[in-house]
Amino acid sequence: MGGWDRFVETFFNAKVMAKYLPDILSGMVVTIELALLIVVTGLAAGLALALLRSLGIRPLNWLIIFIVDLFRSLPPLVIIVLMYFGLPYAGPSPSGFVSTWLSLALVLMAFSEEIFWAGITSIHHGQWEASRSTGLSYGQTLFNVILPQAFRLTIPPLTNRTIAITKGTALGTVVAVTEILGQASSAVSNSYNPSPLMMGAAAYIVLFFPVVVAARWIETKFAWKR
Amino acid sequence: MVQKHIVEARGIHKHFGPLHVLKGVDLQVDERELVFVIGPSGSGKSTLLRCLNRLEEPSSGSVVVDGIDMLDPRTDINHARQRIGMVFQSFNLYPHMTALGNVTLALRKVAGKSRAEADALARKALERVGLADRADHTPGQLSGGQQQRVAIARSIALEPRVMLFDEPTSALDPELVGSVLEVMRSLRETGMTMIVVSHEMGFARNAADRVVFMDDGLIVEQGPPAAIFENPTHERTRAFIGQIQRH
């Protein structure tokens, strides 16, 4: 047997791959569920915090800034582990899935709040004045004039951050979430063969590559000429 | 009978922290009057205009526009602002909307017009500023002069009773100034009450009813353009007029 054949036999073993394909596929489903939950709740919470912050209530803003800085400085893995192993001592015992979801959603919330906030504050004050001078309320100005412009600025950093954080779903392995990496690594230890890891990598590419391409498309679509 | 002023501002003071920017300004404007406000940089001209529609909250004083007490907390300020158009030096058009979208936004959200009604009114307003054919252009596709005319259309579409202009031509290339002044002149012919902060002295001479000279947070002197420009009584007015005429 030549070197190439041995390489294929080891890393792309057809029999092993066929056997564990269903596990990897079910891992993909879990990863997709986790990722969607993280993106929807994390971005919604981040936007909500940024909108609250725009009201300019001092003590509330200090609290928001503290929370945001906290979750931006803690490594996501630490948050997951604390929530899964630590929180039960305080009462609730979230599952590995819930721990991973909430932890990464909090991290995305923190980073996206900063990005939304930067977007809102970067809009020239004259936009507020023009809108308010024609009688639009604070909220109407925010939603019709400020946010549409702010969103356009936030799309590139936001998509980058969102992709980076949702890839963190792989951290769920440490708290027994059966997402792609979890399935792949248990398949590796059961089969004594690394082929499932290759499948796992392929699964991530299948999931995230279209997202990256879509993000690029959204960025160009939302750019307008000044 | 005493004529009622459409703008009645009394004893306006404005502080920004330690800075005392308006030091008791009284300004009464008659219906259909065009009042020109001049004065050195930092004298408080913009702040005064912004106090009239409460973009800036006066520290004390009273502002009544078209019978509405602008500083009364019970006044629906968003409703009141519809009656007071404002045009800014930097146009401040919404860059993510077409010219038509810029004009229809407040018509729909504040005046409560349907989309069709708002579109029709907006097209009429754009026609008045000579830009009927630019309705579907975004601000980025328009010249500075055209942008400022869209901004004027955005205000007049709401049928305001008073228009405030804060240096409407200062950001424009010289060759584009004329088109904006032309629109302002035609607006004046329709009888619009206008308060204009500007350095366009030629326009002031032949269009203004009254020129108000501000310095250091106070109205120093006011009167017909000829009187202010030819025979200013105050030393500070004379110095300022001399200065701008040398340019």
Ligand SMILES: Nc1ncnc2c1ncn2[C@@H]1O[C@H](COP(=O)(O)OP(=O)(O)OP(=O)(O)O)[C@@H](O)[C@H]1O
């Ligand atoms: N929001 C603000 N906060 C603090 N200071 C301000 C604010 N707005 C204006 N000022 C100050 O108030 C003073 C008057 O400003 P204002 O803009 O009314 O002058 P102006 O007469 O319009 O001058 P210009 O001709 O340069 O436009 C200036 O010293 C300015 O720095």
Ligand SMILES: [Mg+2]
């Ligand atoms: Mg000014």
